[in-house]
Amino acid sequence: MKESVFQPILGAFGEFGGRYASELLHRPLAELARARKEILPTPDFQAELQAELRRWAGRPTPLTYCSRFSRDIQLEVYLKREDLLHGGAHKTNNAVGQALLARRLGKQRLIAETGAGQHGVACAMAGARYGFDTTIYMGAVDVERQRPNVRLMELCGAKVRAVTEGAATLKEAINAALRAWTEEATVAHYLLGSVCGPDPFPSLVADLQSVIGREARHQMLEAAGDLPDALVACVGGGSNAAGLFRGFAGDPVRRIGVEAAGEGLHTRRHGATLARGRPGLLHGARTYVLQDEDGQTRDAYSLAAGLDYPGVGPEHAHWHETHGAQYVVADDEEALAAFEHLSRREGIVPAFESAHALAFCRRAVREGSLPRGARVLVNLSGSGRKDLPTYFARYADRGDHL
Numbered sequence: 001m002k003e004s005v006f007q008p009i010l011g012a013f014g015e016f017g018g019r020y021a022s023e024l025l026h027r028p029l030a031e032l033a034r035a036r037k038e039i040l041p042t043p044d045f046q047a048e049l050q051a052e053l054r055r056w057a058g059r060p061t062p063l064t065y066c067s068r069f070s071r072d073i074q075l076e077v078y079l080k081r082e083d084l085l086h087g088g089a090h091k092t093n094n095a096v097g098q099a100l101l102a103r104r105l106g107k108q109r110l111i112a113e114t115g116a117g118q119h120g121v122a123c124a125m126a127g128a129r130y131g132f133d134t135t136i137y138m139g140a141v142d143v144e145r146q147r148p149n150v151r152l153m154e155l156c157g158a159k160v161r162a163v164t165e166g167a168a169t170l171k172e173a174i175n176a177a178l179r180a181w182t183e184e185a186t187v188a189h190y191l192l193g194s195v196c197g198p199d200p201f202p203s204l205v206a207d208l209q210s211v212i213g214r215e216a217r218h219q220m221l222e223a224a225g226d227l228p229d230a231l232v233a234c235v236g237g238g239s240n241a242a243g244l245f246r247g248f249a250g251d252p253v254r255r256i257g258v259e260a261a262g263e264g265l266h267t268r269r270h271g272a273t274l275a276r277g278r279p280g281l282l283h284g285a286r287t288y289v290l291q292d293e294d295g296q297t298r299d300a301y302s303l304a305a306g307l308d309y310p311g312v313g314p315e316h317a318h319w320h321e322t323h324g325a326q327y328v329v330a331d332d333e334e335a336l337a338a339f340e341h342l343s344r345r346e347g348i349v350p351a352f353e354s355a356h357a358l359a360f361c362r363r364a365v366r367e368g369s370l371p372r373g374a375r376v377l378v379n380l381s382g383s384g385r386k387d388l389p390t391y392f393a394r395y396a397d398r399g400d401h402l
C-alpha cells in the first residue's frame with residue numbers, strides 16, 4: 001500500500017485534526033465529506049434520520065433528576081439518559097446517522113471497530129435494520145471482557161473479527177478496520193464510532209451526537225427553569241462529551257470532560273490522553289496521543305473498555321489547549337464506587353465509562369472543583385448491563401465502598 005499522507009485545511013480544529021491517511025482512502029473520505037455537507041443537512045435526510053431516531057431508537061431520551069444522589073454529594077444532579085437509548089448507549093445516534101448516509105451513497109457493507117462493544121452493537125443493529133452486510137473488528141481482549149455484547153452483535157447478523165495484534169484492544173481494532181476499508185471502499189462504508197480518525201469523521205460524529213446536547217438543553221430549561229452550571233461527560237474518543245457540549249455552544253456553562261486514570265496516573269496503566277499525552281498522529285488525525293519516550297504510541301488501560309484509547313478526538317485536543325473545556329480524571333476505584341453509589345441510591349446502573357463522570361461529581365464539592373449546590377448535567381452515556389459479568393466476577397465482593 002502506498003503510504004503517502006496529506007492534510008487538508010478543512011476539518012481541522014486549530015492545529016488538530018486533518019486527514020493524515022493512505023492515498024487509497026482519499027476518495028472515500030472526500031466522498032464522505034461531501035455527503036456530510038450536501039446530504040446530511042437536507043430536510044429530506046433530516047426527516048428520515050429524526051423519524052428513525054424517534055421510532056426505532058427511542059429518542060428523545062429522558063432527563064432524570066437524582067434527588068438522593070444529589071443530597072449525598074451536595075450537587076443538583078440531572079442525568080441525560082443515553083443508557084435508555086436502543087442498544088444501551090449513545091453510540092446508536094451515530095450508527096443510525098452514518099448507516100442512513102451510507103445507504104444514500106449506495107454502499108452495501110458496513111465495517112466498524114468497537115472497544116466496549118457498544119458501538120459494535122449499535123452498528124450490528126443498524127446494519128440489520130438497513131440491510132447491510134456488517135463486519136465488526138474488536139480487540140481479542142475486549143472480545144473476552146465484553147462477551148454479552150459480542151453475542152448480541154452476532155445475533156443481529158454481524159460478523160465479529162477478533163484482532164490479536166498489539167494490546168488487542170480498540171487501537172488495534174481501528175487499525176484493522178481502516179485496513180479493511182482501504183480494500184473495499186467502493187462498496188463499504190467505515191462506520192467509525194467516535195470523534196476520532198481522519199476528517200470528516202470527527203465533525204460528522206459530533207454532528208450526529210449533538211442531538212444529546214440539543215435535547216438536554218431544552219429538557220433542562222423545562223425541568224430546572226435554567227441552564228446547568230456545568231456539563232460533565234466521560235471522554236474516551238470523546239463523542240458523548242462532544243455531543244453534550246455542542247448543544248450548549250455559546251452558553252455560559254462549564255464543560256468538564258472526565259478521562260480514565262485507570263490504576264492511577266503514576267502507574268503505567270491508565271488512559272487519560274489529555275492529562276498524560278502530547279500532540280502526535282494517530283488514526284489519521286493530529287491530536288493528543290499517549291506516547292513513550294521514543295514517540296511510539298503507548299497502550300492505554302481502563303477498567304472501562306470504552307475509555308482505554310491512547311488518542312482522543314482532535315476537537316477535545318483543541319478545547320484542551322484553548323480552555324474551551326476542562327479535563328479531569330477519575331480512576332478505576334472511584335468509577336466502581338460511583339457505579340455502586342448510583343445503583344444503590346437511584347436504581348440506575350451506569351456503564352463503567354459513564355461512572356467516571358459520576359466519580360468526578362462525587363468529589364467535586366469536597367475538592368473545590370464545583371460550588372456546593374451547583375446544577376450539574378451529567379451525560380449517562382450508557383447502561384451498566386454490559387459490565388455486570390465483570391462486576392460480579394471481580395468486584396462485587398470487595399466490601400462496601402460507598
Ligand SMILES: Cc1ncc(COP(=O)(O)O)c(C=O)c1O
Nearest residue numbers: 236237238239240306353381382
Ligand atoms: C457507554 C459508553 N460511554 C462512553 C464511551 C466512550 O466513547 P466516547 O468518548 O466516544 O463517548 C463508550 C465507548 O465505547 C461507551 O460504550
